[in-house]
Amino acid sequence: MQDWPLRVMRLVDHAEREHGEGEIVTAWADGSVTRTNWRAVAHDARRMAQALEALGCRKGDRIATLAMNHSRHLSSWYGAAGMGGVLHTINPRLFPDQLEYIANHAEDRVLLYDHAFAPLVEAMKPRWTTIERYICFDPPANGVGDTGFMEWIGEQDGDYAWVEGDERDPVGLCYTSGTTGNPKGVLYEHRSTMLHTLAEAAPDIFNLSKQSVVLPIVPMFHANAWGVPWAAPMMGCKLVLSADYRPDTMCRLFREEKVTHSAGVPTIWLTMIDYLERSGDKLSDLKQVTIGGSAAPRAMIRWFLEHGIEVGHAWGMTETSPIGTCGSRPLGWENYSIDEKVEYISRQGRVPFGVELRTVDEDGNALPRDGKSSGNLQCRGPWVIRRYFKAEEDATDEDQWFDTGDVACLHPDGTMQITDRAKDVIKSGGEWISSIELENAAVGFAGVAEAAAIGIAHPKWDERPLLVVVRQEGCDICPDALRSHLATKVAKWWLPDAIEFVDELPHTATGKLSKKMLRERFSAYRFADADARLEELRR
Missing domain, CATH: 3.40.50.12780 (ANL, N-terminal domain)
Structure with a gap:
């Protein structure tokens, strides 16, 4: 067979030759469209x-x-x-x-x-x-x-x-x-x-074709825009791009450009759905939505299904290019009830050919695919990282398994479900917030003896940080002053939504801060004005 190196320029060559007039629409930040x-x-x-x-x-x-x-x-x-x-x-x-x-x-x-x-x-x-x-x-x-x-x-x-x-x-x-x-x-x-x-582009992943009009509501600076700028020219899709993610702008583009496929994090879709419900606008041409970055609320999944829009979860990370799993439909899907469909889609999907998944216990032993045994999620495949840029050692074990830092279970049918995260990080709007860096910044403020940051459920952002602080003896800390200090040390969107002061933080027998016990302690905590909306989404 001929030697034809798999290089990405062949994608745009193909699009130029076979889909040259295929349209690419840009909605610029100033409101203009080219x-x-x-x-x-x-x-x-x-x-x-x-x-x-x-x-x-x-x-x-x-x-x-x-x-x-x-x-x-x-x-x-x-x-x-x-x-x-x-x-x-x-x-x-x-x-x-x-x-x-x-x-x-x-x-x-x-x-x-x-x-x-x-x-x-x-x-x-x-x-x-x-x-x-x-x-x-x-x-x-x-x-x-x-x-x-x-x-x-x-x-x-x-x-x-x-x-x-x-x-x-x-x-x-x-x-x-x-x-x-x-x-x-x-x-x-x-x-x-x-x-x-x-x-x-496969049917069970993004289901792209020449007839697709794709609007990715995921930035091109984030994990390859989930691969859309590479896949669209291969299939000759019409591509709609926007620098403005406001829901009115998005809905106008969906309507005027007759968008059929889209992808984005749950935060974006929550905003879109709220706007559609308030305005009465419709997404008449939209056929398929892919949700990733963090778990989609069941109420969101149900909304799409009830409006005749196919919806699927996707799971991945920068290290997986990013697709690791995507929500494909099982045989007999048409016979599932709406409740069964919502429950199935709430999982993170199944692997495409090219990815392998497994879960292991703390000793590295592979766990069964029984839908009950949760363990550390590992993956491998030709688009999964082997070594970080300029690193001296591989990020995988000797069998090429990469530890994702997530905790999950695998169901007998191959679907994967994230159950927890091994790392002490907070995921807000599909982006990671480092609890460790937030804590270190807080401890650098005069009067703070100890600090811990944990994620609290939020109806729009999935999670937002709560900072729990122990004062140094005899010190009276002003929360606004502490927040102003943090604003000089971390990104604005990392700032905690609330600061709570306690007499002491929980520690393990070895003296380590126990985030598990802290999360249990604040399990019923809700940010102001968020509780009603959160319960609505959970229903």
């Missing part, structure tokens, strides 16, 4: 590859983006990959110290960014030591600031042949949220990305 197609995206990608080489960039160099979802960002993915570079998507929600670390650790040479992030970029420029050139995707009309993207690539003619190489060459880099210590880089390969893409 339209382009796969042929133009491929052309812009070639011009960008030329422009990078003109800057002296070469194969293996890291090219960073700090941007939301739009067609220019899409072109930059293929432009960076096309000249043999490694695309590093940076999460603008990270705290400045983390932004400094990951860009310098990645040794990024070029940064392309949205004008909305210009103040952040200007503040970070003195701290980013390896970035040589800054390009603004959407510069202001007055021309003040860094070179604009279209102006930059406009100097090139697009007569360019993609850099070839081994299919195991790196193509992308994404850092985890750094729940313990510094963020860790996950380096994706052309081969791993292509195999993940082939799986994603």
